[in-house]
Amino acid sequence: MDVVTPSRPSQKEDEEDLAAFELPFLQRLVVQLWALVLGLVTRLTDGVLLLWRPGLVRPYLGIWLAERLRSPYRARRSFEVVRALRATGQRMRELIYGETPLLSALWVFRRAGVGPGSRVVDLGAGRGRVLLAARWLGAEARGVELLAEHVKSVAHGLASAGITLVEGDAAQADLTDATHVFTNWLALTPETKARLVARFRTCAPGTRLLTVMHPIEADGFVRLSGHRVLFTWGVERVWIHEYRPASPTAD
């Protein structure tokens, strides 16, 4: 198994990374209008879905409020954020934020066989919107998120719906009892992805792994299907894999 040693990102590298996301005024306007339309559509569909699960309305509103009070898109380079990044060797651009609407998460979870009795883990859970979809389907739901500010703003409300959201490095998460692992890893560097893939290997055989945009390119992960669904920034493919490690050959 490859072990990737975290290296320290410099402030200059981080600033260069983030500068790449700066857009000219007109382009920024178009992107903001597009985000507004997507926001309206996804809030509407989320709202309709929540009519069937009134117990999830309060935590959902808590997540929404946290988004309104703080920019959802980009983390600030605070002392706490730099400390978290140093611990994992990641870069600021890996913290670019976006969420999975309920309808999209429900769609792919249903395709992956999530239901009562499933245990779903979201790695890089943000404020836990995906975990609400897991609970909607009657599954156990827990998430691991690197940034304390995301966790602090919503963990209490999520707990009222039976959802656990903890602060930590996804590459250290306990996946031994998970039936389904979701990761929205499109902003992660190849190094961070490699650390996650190493962690996926601690799953039980048969565990289903769902990744956004990039499939898992490693031995033992069989790609079952891909589904194009809506996210808060646009349409992406979600890949469903099953962990089937090679069985040791008998001599």
Ligand SMILES: C[S@@+](CC[C@H](N)C(=O)[O-])C[C@H]1O[C@@H](n2cnc3c(N)ncnc32)[C@H](O)[C@@H]1O
């Ligand atoms: C694109 S957001 C996805 C949020 C949520 N899973 C969803 O789809 O709605 C990715 C999240 O991963 C978090 N993250 C990045 N690196 C991480 C790590 N090593 N451990 C835990 N979380 C991490 C980021 O802070 C961010 O909140």
